[in-house]
Structure formats: structure tokens, C-alpha cells
Amino acid sequence: MREYDFPAPERRVRGRRRFDDDEPQFLKHGWRTEPADGDPDDESDPETGQRWSSWDDAVHGPEPHPAWLVTELAAKDTDLGVLKTGKEADVHLVRRAVPGTDRACLLAAKRYRDAEHRLFHRDAGYLEGRRVRRSRENRAMAGRTAFGRQLIAGQWAAAEFAALARLWEIGAEHGNIAVPYPVQLRGTELMLEFLGDPEGGQAAPRLAQLRPDRAGLRDLWNQLVDALVVLARAGYAHGDLSPYNLLVHRDRLVMIDLPQVVDLVGNPQGPEFLARDVRVVGNWFAARGLPAELADPSVLTGELLREAGIR
Known part of the structure; x- marks a missing residue:
């Protein structure tokens, strides 16, 4: 475990x-x-x-x-x-x-x-x-x-x-x-x-409302990756992740709106939902200046699927 x-x-x-x-x-x-x-x-x-x-x-x-x-x-x-x-x-x-x-x-x-x-x-x-x-x-x-x-x-x-x-x-x-x-x-x-x-x-403001500086952007991305790893290790994806259902409260990234949480193993479309989650948030961070090698959706999706034991 x-x-x-x-x-x-x-x-x-x-x-x-x-x-x-x-x-x-x-x-x-x-x-x-x-x-x-x-x-x-x-x-x-x-x-x-x-x-x-x-x-x-x-x-x-x-x-x-x-x-x-x-x-x-x-x-x-x-x-x-x-x-x-x-x-x-x-x-x-x-x-x-x-x-x-x-x-x-x-x-x-x-x-x-x-x-x-x-x-x-x-x-x-x-x-x-x-x-x-x-x-x-x-x-x-x-x-x-x-x-x-x-x-x-x-x-x-x-x-x-x-x-x-x-x-x-x-x-x-x-x-x-x-x-x-x-x-x-x-x-x-x-x-x-x-x-x-x-x-x-x-x-608290939604992530979509913010324009963080370079250091703040990197910190929020690291927090997001940590949260996605927690979900993936348990076999789950958010299912509808976007900058609109991530809050920033006292410099902490907070995940909200989880009614559609997806079982990566039990749901045949689970990996697709996970890939979409990563793509949507990755594109937002990349558009605001996060280095492309960090925000590469395909790389992060692959890592998360391995954490989930699917690959």
C-alpha cells in the first residue's frame, strides 16, 4: 500500500x-x-x-x-x-x-x-x-x-x-x-x-479568475499534480476537472465539485475521463506560462495511469 x-x-x-x-x-x-x-x-x-x-x-x-x-x-x-x-x-x-x-x-x-x-x-x-x-x-x-x-x-x-x-x-x-x-x-x-x-x-476565487506570477503558477501546478496522484493511487479521476472547479484559498489549491467522480477501473471510459481532466487543466497552465515539459498532458496522464495500476 x-x-x-x-x-x-x-x-x-x-x-x-x-x-x-x-x-x-x-x-x-x-x-x-x-x-x-x-x-x-x-x-x-x-x-x-x-x-x-x-x-x-x-x-x-x-x-x-x-x-x-x-x-x-x-x-x-x-x-x-x-x-x-x-x-x-x-x-x-x-x-x-x-x-x-x-x-x-x-x-x-x-x-x-x-x-x-x-x-x-x-x-x-x-x-x-x-x-x-x-x-x-x-x-x-x-x-x-x-x-x-x-x-x-x-x-x-x-x-x-x-x-x-x-x-x-x-x-x-x-x-x-x-x-x-x-x-x-x-x-x-x-x-x-x-x-x-x-x-x-x-x-474563495476560482483558479480561472487568477493570474499568478511565475513562482505562484509553478506552486499551484505542483499542488495540482500532488492531488491528482492521490486520486489516481486510489483508482479515481475527478471526471470534470477544470480551472472553474479548483479554488485557491489562502494560497492552497482546493478541489471542489466531485459528484461525477470516476472509477478508473470499474468505468470503461475511466482513462478517457482522466486524460480529459489532465488536458483541460494542463492547457490552462501552459497558456499562462508553465513550461511545456511540465504541462505535457500525455506525459502526466501516463504517469497517473501507472499510479492507478492501469499501465
Whole structure:
């Protein structure tokens, strides 16, 4: 086992477990994707926009929980507005605070859209290698029925939460990859650590927004390669990597948006997704002055495939 391999998952009788061999946890435990009628815990106060914290009935992130995270059941969540809109989900800024105290934190709440409004137009390739156990559910997903689209959304949320949790643990131990701390998963809402200015609520800039100098560019590239090696050694590719889903927070490159994480072994298109990831980010760095021998996509892709044990 290499130094930065993922911790060994639970073993099953048949083969190696992947991010979503099983049904998403929110389906197995019966958690709702929408509030039940008349449930006051899920209703926002129309005057303040607050609701009770949903921490109690959610799947929690890795322990020990960070000191900044508010886990008290007396806390209330206040939606402060939209940080980002996307094809599959919107990200809201949420303030979680305990009334009458100074205990508070900012969170990024990623909310996958309902089955009637999602645009999972590229999901077929990403979902190869992902299966749920029930044949009825597999058929629904393949047929893109309303129920199948709901299952697909659940797979996105569950896969992203699982990937972030495992990558966070590796980053905390070894420091070779940075991702937002995954606070909780509840239904198809994923709450994450907010990365940015806590005073003004300004999110950390995306890599695409920056124009680093030569030394800064080289440092960011080295951080990116380290992160890609961590993924490859575990047999995974980001699947949709670009300068738009890499943040730079306090000079640290942070990888975000991982619902489409690709199994390099289980997905027949895995190496192609990896090659595309490397090509997109490599071209961005090369266009900004990184020496061509460092940003050569074919060379880095080959190295990553060897780290994954495919070559």
C-alpha cells in the first residue's frame, strides 16, 4: 500500500467496494428529499428565513469534527442567498448559529434540483460502473424515469459526499490534497465547509479568475499534480476537472465539485475521463506560462495511469 492510498474500505464478497456500490445512504435509511407536510423542524420562519439545524438527522462528516463546526441541536440555519448556480445543483450560503451565543459558522449548501428540473444531460458515461442492488432501480435509472432521475440525483450527492469524506481524511493526515470539509448529507442536500471570507461571505476565487506570477503558477501546478496522484493511487479521476472547479484559498489549491467522480477501473471510459481532466487543466497552465515539459498532458496522464495500476 502506498503512503497516500485511501484507507481500506469494508470488504464485500465480490470485489472491491466503490463509492456507490450500495444504494445511497439517504435511500437506505429512508431520509426525505423534501420536508414532510406539517413538520415544523423543516419549515423556515417566513420573517427571518431561519430553520432549526438539520444536523441531528443527517449523515455527518469524518470525525473528529473541526472545532469551527456548529453541531449543537439548538442551532438555527439561515439561508443568506445563492453562491453559485449550476446544471445539476445550486449552492447556497448558510449561516448556522446558536441563538444567544457567539457560536456560528458559514456553510455552503449544495442542493440538487428536483427530478423535474435537473439537467443531467451527461450522466450516462459517468454512471458506468455505478450500480444499485435492485434491478428495478437499475432499470429506472437506465430508462430515465422520474424515479430513475431521483435515484441518479441521489447517486450524485452520495458519491460526492463519500469522495469528499475520504479525501478530507487523506488530506488531514498527509496534506497532499485539499477539499472542503463535508459537513453533512441529508437527502439530496450536501452541506460543506465554506471557503472564503467569513466576514463578507465572499467565496474563495476560482483558479480561472487568477493570474499568478511565475513562482505562484509553478506552486499551484505542483499542488495540482500532488492531488491528482492521490486520486489516481486510489483508482479515481475527478471526471470534470477544470480551472472553474479548483479554488485557491489562502494560497492552497482546493478541489471542489466531485459528484461525477470516476472509477478508473470499474468505468470503461475511466482513462478517457482522466486524460480529459489532465488536458483541460494542463492547457490552462501552459497558456499562462508553465513550461511545456511540465504541462505535457500525455506525459502526466501516463504517469497517473501507472499510479492507478492501469499501465
